[in-house]
Amino acid sequence: MSNRWVAVFVAAVFFVLAFLILYDQKITFGFWFQISDLHHETFALASAFFGLGLLIGSAITETNKTSKSA
Secondary structure (H helix, E strand, O other), X not given: OOXXXXXXXXXXXXXXXXXXXXXXXXXXXXXXXOOOOOOHHHHHHHHHHHHHHHHHHHHXXXXXXXXXHO
């Protein structure tokens, strides 16, 4: 399995984690996103942005690999 697919899988895990955090917020408090209390939202946003960063980083790394080998 290439490193790119590992990064995609880990990013998907973080996206699912972000969804589950906000789903727990919805079930527990009745709101998906509550700006006045940034407890659950901080972890959900951090998880989503970490997943996005993994995808961007893997795309940049893959681009650099192909340009160096040519």
